[in-house]
Amino acid sequence: MPRRTPLPPPPPPVEIRTWPDRDAMLADRAAVLHDLTRRTLGTPKLLLFLLAVALLQLGWGCVGAGLVSMGPGVDPVSLVLLAVGGAIGIAILVPTALAVAFGVRRDRRMRELLCQWAALARTPARDAGLRRPVLSMAWLLVSFALGALGLWTSLATSATARPGSTTYGEVAYLIGAGTILWVMGLIGVVKAVSHYRWAIRLTVTSAPPANTAADAHR
Numbered sequence: 001m002p003r004r005t006p007l008p009p010p011p012p013p014v015e016i017r018t019w020p021d022r023d024a025m026l027a028d029r030a031a032v033l034h035d036l037t038r039r040t041l042g043t044p045k046l047l048l049f050l051l052a053v054a055l056l057q058l059g060w061g062c063v064g065a066g067l068v069s070m071g072p073g074v075d076p077v078s079l080v081l082l083a084v085g086g087a088i089g090i091a092i093l094v095p096t097a098l099a100v101a102f103g104v105r106r107d108r109r110m111r112e113l114l115c116q117w118a119a120l121a122r123t124p125a126r127d128a129g130l131r132r133p134v135l136s137m138a139w140l141l142v143s144f145a146l147g148a149l150g151l152w153t154s155l156a157t158s159a160t161a162r163p164g165s166t167t168y169g170e171v172a173y174l175i176g177a178g179t180i181l182w183v184m185g186l187i188g189v190v191k192a193v194s195h196y197r198w199a200i201r202l203t204v205t206s207a208p209p210a211n212t213a214a215d216a217h218r
Contacts, residue, residue, distance in 0.1 A: 007036075007039075007109065007110065007113060008032045008035065008113065008117075010113060010116045011029075011116055011117055011120055025120060025121070026121060026126070029118075029120050029121060030123075030126060032113070033114060033118060033130055034129070034130070036113055036117075037130050037195075037199075040110050040111075040114075040195060041136060041139060041192075041195060042135070046135070046139060046142065048103075049142075049188060050142070052096055052099065052100050052103075052184070053180070053184050055092055055096040056092075056096050056097065056100075057177060057181075058092055059090070059091075059093035059096060060093060060173070060177055061089070061173075061177075062085045062088050062089025062092065063085070063086050063089035063090065063093070064089075064169075064172070064177065065082070065089075066082040066083075066085050066089075066169075067168075067169035067170075100184070104187060107191060111194070111195075111198075114198065115198070124202070124203045124204065127203050128203050130199045130202060131196060131200065131203065132195075132199070133196075136192045136195060136196045137192075139188055139191060140188075140193065143186075143187070143188025143189040144189055145185070146181045146182070146184055146185035146188065147182045147184075147185025147186055147188075147189060148185070149178075149181050149182075149185075150177075150178040150179065150180065150181025150182030151182045153174055153178030153181065154174070154175050154178030154179060154182065155178075157171055157174040157175050157178065
């Protein structure tokens with residue numbers, strides 16, 4: 001896999017800032033904010049998110065195949081095949097779960113950098129493009145669909161399971177698959193909503209005091 005591009009540094013402290021003028025500072029601020037927004041919500045990021053969901057489901061499917069097949073009278077050959085499938089599933093699940101956790105941590109760091117660079121100035125007109133409404137909506141809809149499907153799978157499995165017709169292995173597999181979906185959906189929904197709320201606050205112009213017009217005639 002290609003190496004990740006390092007994140008931009010936080011803005012320098014006031015005492016060591018070397019921008020020649022405000023326009024230069026605003027140009028650097030805009031470049032960093034747009035770069036971080038692209039990394040947070042860009043299409044490649046969404047595709048990687050969906051890839052992670054698919055890999056988690058694949059890994060859990062390998063483990064779940066063993067859970068579903070477990071029962072009385074399993075022969076040694078089947079046990080070996082189940083063990084191999086479980087090992088493959090764990091080999092997929094663990095690195096993918098770690099990558100998701102690292103991605104959540106990296107997103108939190110990017111959010112901190114966004115807030116730090118945005119605090120340098122208020123330029124609502126320039127910052128309007130940071131809302132990224134199409135990408136935010138795409139993240140929200142995809143993540144909501146994943147979360148809803150996961151919750152429905154988990155709840156429906158628990159509600160419809162019947163002794164004798166549904167094995168414990170089947171219940172465990174379906175609840176696990178549903179849990180993966182709704183957890184990943186929750187991560188995506190939080191990302192989309194938190195970014196859009198941040199961008200809205202950034203681009204809202206503060207209203208002038210109510211008595212400004214009256215004071216001007218005094």
